[in-house]
Amino acid sequence: GAGVSQSPSNKVTEKGKDVELRCDPISGHTALYWYRQRLGQGLEFLIYFQGNSAPDKSGLPSDRFSAERTGESVSTLTIQRTQQEDSAVYLCASSSFDSRVSPLHFGNGTRLTVT
Amino acid sequence: DAKTTQPTSMDCAEGRAANLPCNHSTISGNEYVYWYRQIHSQGPQYIIHGLKNNETNEMASLIITEDRKSSTLILPHATLRDTAVYYCIVSRGNTGKLIFGQGTTLQVKP
Numbered sequence: 001g002a003g004v005s006q007s008p009s010n011k012v013t014e015k016g017k018d019v020e021l022r023c024d025p026i027s028g029h030t031a032l033y034w035y036r037q038r039l040g041q042g043l044e045f046l047i048y049f050q051g052n053s054a055p056d057k058s059g060l061p062s063d064r065f066s067a068e069r070t071g072e073s074v075s076t077l078t079i080q081r082t083q084q085e086d087s088a089v090y091l092c093a094s095s096s097f098d099s100r101v102s103p104l105h106f107g108n109g110t111r112l113t114v115t
Numbered sequence: 116d117a118k119t120t121q122p123t124s125m126d127c128a129e130g131r132a133a134n135l136p137c138n139h140s141t142i143s144g145n146e147y148v149y150w151y152r153q154i155h156s157q158g159p160q161y162i163i164h165g166l167k168n169n170e171t172n173e174m175a176s177l178i179i180t181e182d183r184k185s186s187t188l189i190l191p192h193a194t195l196r197d198t199a200v201y202y203c204i205v206s207r208g209n210t211g212k213l214i215f216g217q218g219t220t221l222q223v224k225p
Binding site for chain 2: 004042043091109
Protein backbone atom coordinates (compact mmCIF):
# COMPACT_ATOMS: atom_id res chain seq x y z
CA GLY A 1 0.00 0.00 0.00
CA ALA A 2 0.93 3.67 -0.11
CA GLY A 3 3.48 4.90 2.37
CA VAL A 4 3.86 8.28 4.03
CA SER A 5 3.87 11.00 1.40
CA GLN A 6 5.47 14.41 1.85
CA SER A 7 5.29 17.43 -0.38
CA PRO A 8 7.04 19.24 -1.80
CA SER A 9 10.14 17.06 -1.95
CA ASN A 10 12.30 20.16 -2.29
CA LYS A 11 11.60 23.76 -1.37
CA VAL A 12 13.83 26.79 -1.84
CA THR A 13 12.67 29.98 -0.20
CA GLU A 14 14.03 33.39 0.61
CA LYS A 15 14.84 34.38 4.16
CA GLY A 16 11.82 35.94 5.81
CA LYS A 17 9.19 34.09 3.76
CA ASP A 18 6.69 31.64 5.24
CA VAL A 19 6.61 28.00 4.10
CA GLU A 20 4.12 25.16 4.49
CA LEU A 21 5.17 21.53 4.39
CA ARG A 22 2.61 18.79 3.93
CA CYS A 23 2.46 15.23 5.20
CA ASP A 24 -0.04 12.56 4.14
CA PRO A 25 0.21 9.69 6.63
CA ILE A 26 -0.64 6.08 5.97
CA SER A 27 -4.40 5.65 6.04
CA GLY A 28 -5.63 4.60 9.46
CA HIS A 29 -2.50 5.68 11.30
CA THR A 30 -3.53 7.74 14.30
CA ALA A 31 -0.07 8.89 15.38
CA LEU A 32 1.91 11.42 13.36
CA TYR A 33 5.38 12.83 14.02
CA TRP A 34 7.50 15.63 12.57
CA TYR A 35 11.30 15.57 12.79
CA ARG A 36 14.00 17.89 11.49
CA GLN A 37 17.37 16.69 10.22
CA ARG A 38 20.11 19.18 9.52
CA LEU A 39 22.92 18.22 7.15
CA GLY A 40 25.07 15.50 8.68
CA GLN A 41 23.09 15.46 11.90
CA GLY A 42 20.65 13.10 13.60
CA LEU A 43 16.89 13.46 13.77
CA GLU A 44 15.51 16.21 15.98
CA PHE A 45 11.97 15.69 17.30
CA LEU A 46 9.58 18.56 16.62
CA ILE A 47 5.97 17.57 17.36
CA TYR A 48 3.75 14.52 17.88
CA PHE A 49 0.01 14.08 17.24
CA GLN A 50 -2.02 11.19 18.61
CA GLY A 51 -5.67 11.01 17.68
CA ASN A 52 -7.69 13.80 19.29
CA SER A 53 -5.26 14.29 22.17
CA ALA A 54 -3.40 17.56 22.60
CA PRO A 55 -0.21 17.41 20.53
CA ASP A 56 3.22 17.17 22.14
CA LYS A 57 4.85 20.37 20.92
CA SER A 58 7.88 20.12 23.17
CA GLY A 59 10.36 19.92 20.29
CA LEU A 60 9.30 23.00 18.33
CA PRO A 61 12.39 25.26 18.36
CA SER A 62 10.59 28.61 18.35
CA ASP A 63 7.18 30.23 17.98
CA ARG A 64 7.88 30.58 14.27
CA PHE A 65 7.14 26.87 13.97
CA SER A 66 3.62 25.46 14.15
CA ALA A 67 1.84 22.35 12.97
CA GLU A 68 -1.74 21.31 12.49
CA ARG A 69 -3.49 18.05 11.89
CA THR A 70 -7.17 17.60 11.14
CA GLY A 71 -8.47 14.38 12.61
CA GLU A 72 -6.33 11.45 11.53
CA SER A 73 -5.39 12.80 8.14
CA VAL A 74 -3.07 15.33 6.60
CA SER A 75 -0.70 17.42 8.68
CA THR A 76 0.89 20.74 7.78
CA LEU A 77 4.09 22.11 9.30
CA THR A 78 4.37 25.89 8.93
CA ILE A 79 7.53 27.89 9.40
CA GLN A 80 7.03 31.65 9.51
CA ARG A 81 9.69 34.23 8.69
CA THR A 82 12.18 31.56 7.67
CA GLN A 83 15.83 31.88 8.68
CA GLN A 84 18.89 30.27 7.15
CA GLU A 85 19.26 27.97 10.16
CA ASP A 86 15.88 26.47 9.26
CA SER A 87 17.52 24.82 6.24
CA ALA A 88 17.15 21.08 6.79
CA VAL A 89 15.23 18.00 5.75
CA TYR A 90 11.85 17.86 7.48
CA LEU A 91 10.68 14.28 7.99
CA CYS A 92 7.18 13.10 8.78
CA ALA A 93 6.31 9.68 10.21
CA SER A 94 3.10 7.91 11.13
CA SER A 95 2.22 4.83 13.12
CA SER A 96 -0.88 2.88 13.99
CA PHE A 97 -2.08 2.47 17.52
CA ASP A 98 -2.96 -1.21 17.19
CA SER A 99 -0.32 -1.99 19.76
CA ARG A 100 2.13 -0.06 21.84
CA VAL A 101 5.03 -1.05 19.68
CA SER A 102 3.80 -0.25 16.18
CA PRO A 103 6.86 1.06 14.33
CA LEU A 104 7.13 4.46 12.73
CA HIS A 105 6.83 4.69 8.95
CA PHE A 106 8.74 7.65 7.55
CA GLY A 107 8.32 9.64 4.38
CA ASN A 108 11.36 10.71 2.40
CA GLY A 109 11.15 14.25 3.70
CA THR A 110 11.03 17.79 2.37
CA ARG A 111 14.42 19.37 1.81
CA LEU A 112 14.09 23.04 2.75
CA THR A 113 16.73 25.52 1.66
CA VAL A 114 16.51 29.08 2.92
CA THR A 115 18.61 31.52 0.88
CA ASP B 116 13.03 7.67 27.66
CA ALA B 117 16.44 6.10 28.32
CA LYS B 118 19.47 7.31 26.41
CA THR B 119 21.57 5.08 24.20
CA THR B 120 25.25 4.98 23.30
CA GLN B 121 26.47 3.68 19.96
CA PRO B 122 29.85 3.74 18.20
CA THR B 123 30.08 6.53 15.67
CA SER B 124 31.13 4.32 12.79
CA MET B 125 31.89 0.73 11.82
CA ASP B 126 33.11 -1.13 8.77
CA CYS B 127 32.05 -4.57 7.61
CA ALA B 128 33.13 -6.76 4.71
CA GLU B 129 30.44 -7.67 2.22
CA GLY B 130 28.97 -11.11 2.95
CA ARG B 131 30.08 -11.09 6.56
CA ALA B 132 27.90 -10.54 9.60
CA ALA B 133 27.62 -6.98 10.84
CA ASN B 134 27.26 -6.70 14.61
CA LEU B 135 26.15 -3.27 15.80
CA PRO B 136 26.29 -2.68 19.57
CA CYS B 137 24.15 -0.37 21.66
CA ASN B 138 24.39 0.48 25.35
CA HIS B 139 21.25 1.48 27.23
CA SER B 140 22.23 1.06 30.87
CA THR B 141 19.38 3.21 32.22
CA ILE B 142 16.61 1.31 30.42
CA SER B 143 13.52 0.72 32.54
CA GLY B 144 11.37 -2.37 32.68
CA ASN B 145 8.65 -1.15 30.34
CA GLU B 146 10.96 0.23 27.66
CA TYR B 147 11.51 -1.50 24.35
CA VAL B 148 14.65 -1.46 22.21
CA TYR B 149 14.03 -0.35 18.62
CA TRP B 150 16.39 -0.28 15.67
CA TYR B 151 15.96 1.88 12.59
CA ARG B 152 18.31 2.62 9.73
CA GLN B 153 18.61 5.53 7.34
CA ILE B 154 20.04 5.08 3.89
CA HIS B 155 21.36 8.25 2.30
CA SER B 156 18.65 10.70 1.21
CA GLN B 157 15.81 8.53 2.49
CA GLY B 158 13.63 8.56 5.59
CA PRO B 159 14.53 6.13 8.38
CA GLN B 160 13.33 2.54 8.01
CA TYR B 161 12.18 0.33 10.87
CA ILE B 162 14.25 -2.83 11.31
CA ILE B 163 13.30 -4.66 14.49
CA HIS B 164 12.35 -4.21 18.14
CA GLY B 165 12.40 -6.25 21.34
CA LEU B 166 11.65 -6.12 25.05
CA LYS B 167 13.80 -8.80 26.67
CA ASN B 168 13.80 -11.84 24.41
CA ASN B 169 16.00 -12.13 21.35
CA GLU B 170 14.14 -11.40 18.14
CA THR B 171 14.67 -12.28 14.49
CA ASN B 172 12.95 -11.18 11.31
CA GLU B 173 13.76 -11.19 7.61
CA MET B 174 16.09 -8.23 7.99
CA ALA B 175 18.05 -8.83 11.16
CA SER B 176 18.40 -10.37 14.59
CA LEU B 177 18.32 -8.50 17.89
CA ILE B 178 20.21 -9.86 20.87
CA ILE B 179 19.39 -8.26 24.23
CA THR B 180 21.53 -9.05 27.26
CA GLU B 181 19.88 -10.62 30.28
CA ASP B 182 20.19 -7.41 32.31
CA ARG B 183 18.83 -5.47 29.29
CA LYS B 184 21.57 -2.88 29.59
CA SER B 185 22.88 -3.49 26.10
CA SER B 186 21.89 -5.04 22.81
CA THR B 187 23.37 -6.02 19.46
CA LEU B 188 21.80 -5.77 16.04
CA ILE B 189 23.05 -8.48 13.71
CA LEU B 190 22.84 -8.30 9.92
CA PRO B 191 23.80 -11.89 9.08
CA HIS B 192 25.15 -11.37 5.56
CA ALA B 193 25.84 -7.70 4.95
CA THR B 194 25.52 -6.33 1.42
CA LEU B 195 26.60 -3.01 -0.03
CA ARG B 196 22.98 -1.88 0.22
CA ASP B 197 23.17 -2.20 3.99
CA THR B 198 25.49 0.81 4.12
CA ALA B 199 23.50 3.27 6.25
CA VAL B 200 23.22 5.02 9.60
CA TYR B 201 21.77 2.65 12.21
CA TYR B 202 19.83 4.10 15.14
CA CYS B 203 19.22 2.31 18.44
CA ILE B 204 16.35 3.79 20.45
CA VAL B 205 14.70 2.82 23.71
CA SER B 206 11.12 3.85 24.33
CA ARG B 207 7.97 2.87 26.15
CA GLY B 208 6.36 2.36 22.77
CA ASN B 209 4.29 4.50 20.48
CA THR B 210 2.93 6.56 23.32
CA GLY B 211 5.02 9.54 22.35
CA LYS B 212 8.09 10.83 20.67
CA LEU B 213 11.05 8.65 19.78
CA ILE B 214 14.39 10.32 20.46
CA PHE B 215 16.99 9.51 17.82
CA GLY B 216 20.67 9.85 18.70
CA GLN B 217 23.54 10.16 16.25
CA GLY B 218 23.53 6.46 15.37
CA THR B 219 26.27 4.28 13.92
CA THR B 220 27.39 4.78 10.34
CA LEU B 221 27.92 1.29 8.92
CA GLN B 222 30.08 1.10 5.81
CA VAL B 223 29.90 -2.25 4.02
CA LYS B 224 32.95 -2.72 1.84
CA PRO B 225 33.45 -5.07 -1.13
